[in-house]
Amino acid sequence: MSSDLVLGIDVGGTAIKAAAVTRTGTMREKRVVPTPGGGPKAIAACVAGIARDIQAKAGRAFAVGVGWPTPVDPQRGVVLFDNKLGSAGVNVAALIRRATGLPACIENDANAAALAEYLYGAGRGAGSLVLLTLGTGVGGGIVLGGEVWHGRDGAAGEIGHIKVRPGGQRCLFCRRRGCLEAYAGAQAILRRYRAAGRKAEGMKDIVSAARRKERPAVRVVSEMAEMLGMAVADLANILNPEIVVIGGGVARAGNILFRPIRAAMAREALPNVSKGLRVVPAKLGNDAGLLGAAGCAWKRFGTSASSPTSTTGNRRLRTASSN
Amino acid sequence: MSSDLVLGIDVGGTAIKAAAVTRTGTMREKRVVPTPGGGPKAIAACVAGIARDIQAKAGRAFAVGVGWPTPVDPQRGVVLFDNKLGSAGVNVAALIRRATGLPACIENDANAAALAEYLYGAGRGAGSLVLLTLGTGVGGGIVLGGEVWHGRDGAAGEIGHIKVRPGGQRCLFCRRRGCLEAYAGAQAILRRYRAAGRKAEGMKDIVSAARRKERPAVRVVSEMAEMLGMAVADLANILNPEIVVIGGGVARAGNILFRPIRAAMAREALPNVSKGLRVVPAKLGNDAGLLGAAGCAWKRFGTSASSPTSTTGNRRLRTASSN
Known part of the structure; x- marks a missing residue:
């Protein structure tokens, strides 16, 4: 056998x-x-x-x-x-x-992880997929025509370092200003939330607080979604992918995150790339x-x-x- | 025969x-x-x-x-x-x-045009190439592993609409704010230059004035190069291409444009994608x-x-x- x-x-x-x-x-x-x-x-x-x-x-x-x-x-x-x-x-x-x-x-x-979502998860049946993984930082992977795109040095997909707010917050990883990761990575978000005098063990606590409409939590979650939407718009304008999948624990937060991400993407990307672009949570978790x-x-x-x-x-x- | x-x-x-x-x-x-x-x-x-x-x-x-x-x-x-x-x-x-x-x-x-530079021009022998074409607006094309990447709707490569300054200048094409084209397209540059009370027939005049260190010309050309460098950094972080080729008439301006583009790119992209990335003028012209x-x-x-x-x-x- x-x-x-x-x-x-x-x-x-x-x-x-x-x-x-x-x-x-x-x-x-x-x-x-x-x-x-x-x-x-x-x-x-x-x-x-x-x-x-x-x-x-x-x-x-x-x-x-x-x-x-x-x-x-x-x-x-x-x-x-x-x-x-x-x-x-x-x-x-x-x-x-x-x-x-x-x-x-x-x-x-x-x-x-990007290939997995493409083959078995949220991107099944799509022709092209970009995965953003929200964790301590923001990771990513790109699948085009069924193959992972690696780039010249195996370094493609550094989506956490797209500049969403040039001159903005300093990135805790690369020390440059305005990286997506500085607005959508858990480490950066927790630091800013705590700097506002609030307590949180992790992103879960912040999302819960945002659901209760607690101001500082609403602010960091809104900013996170806005910046993710900006980055997805750039990815859409550049690659015109079929689906953008967002993974990592916080992606389970649902509409409180995905609705403003989709709105920002639709506002910032050209209509012909944003129309029909699916922006969805990952399915395969850990x-x-x-x-x-x-x-x-x-x-x-x-x-x-x-x-x-x-x-x-x-x-x-x-x-x-x-x- | x-x-x-x-x-x-x-x-x-x-x-x-x-x-x-x-x-x-x-x-x-x-x-x-x-x-x-x-x-x-x-x-x-x-x-x-x-x-x-x-x-x-x-x-x-x-x-x-x-x-x-x-x-x-x-x-x-x-x-x-x-x-x-x-x-x-x-x-x-x-x-x-x-x-x-x-x-x-x-x-x-x-x-x-991107495929031509890849096959016969500045990108010959490269594994992957992104072309930016500077004209009235800013166009683009992406060649990965020898093939043009078209995206889901044939709309990939809208590089002129990468957001380089969110909330910034309004794009004359898509009416959104902060697009690369609003800083690096001839129409936008000429409009801003003329708004400063100066006369120019086209980009050639502005580049000449910048070489003479005329202030408003230096300002728009510097800003153009800075924003091109930001966009190239995003492209590098996302795609890790082997070469970025910049075409269109103004790309013939040489170092007055390419030196600050490369500097901004190297400053903003991660070291492992910026190191060794060639940013060069197109070779094939019209x-x-x-x-x-x-x-x-x-x-x-x-x-x-x-x-x-x-x-x-x-x-x-x-x-x-x-x-």
């Missing part, structure tokens, strides 16, 4: 999430373990253990895709730079391949990274008949299908 | 430019004629006449590519909307095919549109062996090469 599973692995700074994933994006035997110290070799060894454990329960996988929290060159499997895990210049795909005995590929985690990593493995090592965008067929070796 | 020429036709609001074009982008028998009134059928008849004339001198062409000054769907050959030539909804590719007897394709003129239209025809109707990105081989039917 030939395998119809890949492994999707999402390596983060604090946790590794993993599961076996079918062609259509169904997860089996999901695991979450702390990221080990000791750099990429220790991580590869840890991934190999998880891979054995998952396959013992879910059945054999034929490939593994890894999401990595740094810019990567997915063609070569190499990390481009890294100030988190000490993996700069390392061929992580080769490490994982040796450790697991499976064909392996890597992708930046934000790009993987699983987006591992599902996208699995999607990369399906695209790279599955046959065209078994790739995630196709609806029928079993996996065969890629080389067999290209004859 | 099999043909190794296509026809490139650039249909503008006032003139039609045309030539026979070799695989490597050499033009033969260039013609410029006024655009006839009477809509797309009259234009197709005019193009057929030019095509006969050029081929009588340069030799037979095997296909024709047409640049059109509106958004188009190049797959179907149809004009998407049009307030210039009355061609909305018309299958211009089919009209041209019938009129000339040659396989025909169409492309938006700004996209065609021929970019017709060369890009020809490039489309080469890409679409040439074999892979004879396509413009390849260096050897003769034209054969595409169907013959795909076996």
Whole structure:
């Protein structure tokens, strides 16, 4: 019986999430373990253990895709730079391949999440998608014609650093002024909210306060939505995508966020790109990274008949299908 | 003897430019004629006449590519909307095919110019390119991985409407505030320059005055460059392209424009996307549109062996090469 599973692995700074994933994006035997110290070799060894454990329960996988929290060159499997895990210049795909005995590929985690929403989530069936992920900062990924757009240095999709208010608030990450992240990243929002003398553990508290119409909360949430709308308008004018997906915990806030985002986008983008542009919440939550990593493995090592965008067929070796 | 020429036709609001074009982008028998009134059928008849004339001198062409000054769907050959030539909804590719007897394709003129700079001009050898064209307004085109990116509605590349100064100057085209075009389009610049009580026939006069350090001229040119740099920074953060090419007459101004553009870009974009990003003047001038239209025809109707990105081989039917 030939395998119809890949492994999707999402390596983060604090946790590794993993599961076996079918062609259509169904997860089996999901695991979450702390990221080990000791750099990429220790991580590869840890991934190999998880891979054995998952396959013992879910059945054999034929490939593994890894999401990595740094810019990567997915063609070569190499990390481009890294100030988190000490993996700069390392061929992580080769490490994982040796450790697991499976064909392996890597992708930046934000790009993987974008691919996941495109293949299995809010962007299913769209021709092009931009994902904005709202967390501590603002991440992003771009999928055009079914492929992640990486750019020259694997650095495309730095949507958090679009200038939405030149000369405005200073970005806590890049220290420039007026970046989207300075208005829509949780760290920046919490700092400004607390500076107004208010208390909040996280964005959830601020959104709740905004629902109660508490002034400072309404102000930061309105500003966040306004700036997101401006950035989406720029993306729409530049790329004319079919769908913009907004993920991260705060994206679950619903209309209090999405209504003003859509209004600002429609006001600022040209009518022919804003009309019909869907701006919607992400669907896959915290699983987006591992599902996208699995999607990369399906695209790279599955046959065209078994790739995630196709609806029928079993996996065969890629080389067999290209004859 | 099999043909190794296509026809490139650039249909503008006032003139039609045309030539026979070799695989490597050499033009033969260039013609410029006024655009006839009477809509797309009259234009197709005019193009057929030019095509006969050029081929009588340069030799037979095997296909024709047409640049059109509106958004188009190049797959179907149809004009998407049009307030210039009355061609909305018309299958211009089919009209041209019938009129000339040659396989025909169409492309938006700004996209065609971007493809031309990518294939034959300043972007030769680059993996990805963004073109900004500075004219009355600011146009643009995006080439990613060798292909023009059209977006969902053929409206991608509206770079003139990136918001570089939200709440700033009103855009003369879209009436929104803070568009790049409001700071870098000739119409807007001339209006502001004249409002300062100065006289100028066109951008050339303003650039000359800026070189003489005349204050109002220095101010509008500096602002133009600053805003172009901001827009290029956004493009770099989003797309991480290999090269940004700036065309249009004023792009010939050289360092008075390019030095501050590059400085603003480097200041505003993240270091990993700005480092190594080339920001350079276009090379093909007014021929970019017709060369890009020809490039489309080469890409679409040439074999892979004879396509413009390849260096050897003769034209054969595409169907013959795909076996």
